[in-house]
Amino acid sequence: MSQAGDYAAVKKDIAALLHQPEYDDGSAGPVLVRLAWHSAGTYDAETDTGGSNGAGMRYEAEGGDPANAGLQHARVFLEPVKRAHPWITYSDLWTLAGCVAIQEMGGPEIPWAPGRTDFVDDSKLPPRGRLPDAAQGADHVRHIFYRMGFNDQEIVALSGAHNLGRCHADRSGFSGAWVQNPTRFSNTYFRLLLAVDWKHKQLPSGIRQFMYIDEDLGEELMMLPTDIALRDDAKFKVWVQRYAEDRDVFFEDFTKVFAKLMELGLKRDESGSVLNTDNVKGGYIS
Ligand code: DDH
Structure with a gap:
């Protein structure tokens, strides 16, 4: 087990699992990027609900949304990393994995900061239908x-x-x-x-x-x-x-906008600590 907060060790393990000769085009990378995006892309600015905080896709209400079909593959790829670094929250792990995958596939380095909680705040749960429908205009x-x-x-x-x-x-x-x-x-x-x-x-x-x-x-x-x-x-x-x-x-x-996507719904203080995680009733359950 790594030391709590050793994100470099987590990044190394994510990079090491990307090569998957039996899967799709030989890489777990693309589906990890999609997991990161769908975890964050439920955000609604007006009601301040949804977003990556809470890792709601672990549960049927969000994970079973037809828009998220197939993303269980991404979550399964990441399970050994969560086991090796149990101190990291799923919401941090999924967003970090998307950023690592982009860079490992030849993309830019996306600035990423930790601090998301896995506590599911029922009042922040996004309804289904928040992700885009590809058949539309x-x-x-x-x-x-x-x-x-x-x-x-x-x-x-x-x-x-x-x-x-x-x-x-x-x-x-x-x-x-x-x-x-x-x-x-x-x-x-x-x-x-x-x-x-x-x-x-x-x-x-x-x-x-x-x-x-x-x-x-x-x-x-x-x-x-x-x-x-x-x-x-x-x-x-x-x-x-x-x-x-x-x-x-x-x-x-892309670097700026993907970093912004990963931050949707998080409020940080000047030192970068997330303010709206330990405020939620009940605190952490990770
Ligand atoms: Fe996407 N995307 N996406 N997408 N997306 C699919 C796959 C992937 C839409 C629909 C689909 C973004 C925006 C949109 C990735 C990243 C991102 C698939 C196929 C559909 C459908 C899923 C499947 O069958 O497995 C629509 C609609 C939009 C929209 O903007 C209107 C954004 C913003 C991102 C992002 O990452 C920033 C990636 C990566 C994939 C490939 C996944 C894979 O398994 O491979």
Whole structure:
């Protein structure tokens, strides 16, 4: 067991488990990033509910939300790390794992700070339906992300996470990867969004997505309706173009906005300690 507070030891163990030859594209990284995002993306700024604090996905109310299908794989990957470092809260572990995975896959270093609690405050529990629905368009995307407190530029930067991983028919119903190398963080997603003539495709299940077949590689890539909405909305498109042109600007903006996502709902004092965890009735249960 490591010393309480030895986050470097936790990071090392997370990095070591990313290589998973039997899983997806050989990496646990993308699904860990999605776990971090879905743990935080339930936040509602107006009512100050949801967010990563509480690690609510451990319980059926949130874990069983169809939007979270498949994320049990990510939680199972992280169990040995929690066992080796039992002092870390799940909410800290899940958010840290997303940041470590991004960096290990060639992305930027995301500033991350600990202090989340695993105490579930019933008054802060998010209802289902707070995460985005990929079948919808720009209005829906704005509605979901404005609720968390993000603007158009931040929405597009965050969406660049779709450089990573893939859709699974048995999880979301959508199918395929966005880029050819889905375990390498880059701005390829934005470049493909603009460069390629995306065609409608209806899956046997009736689900509609977009596809492109790379004849040279004989590979099929995909986009969700919400991804295409970023290309087709004039205000979003400005940022898609910016990030397609300049990888460094994308990395810089992604770093800031992913760090902001991981902090939603936390209040820190000047020294960085989280104020709204030991205030909640009952305190810690980790
Ligand atoms: Fe996403 N995402 N996402 N996404 N996402 C899926 C996979 C992954 C939407 C829908 C889907 C973000 C935004 C949106 C990742 C990161 C992020 C899948 C496929 C769907 C559907 C799930 C499956 O079948 O396994 C929609 C809609 C939006 C939206 O913005 C409107 C954001 C903001 C992030 C982020 O991390 C900041 C990652 C990574 C994956 C790949 C997961 C995997 O298992 O591989």
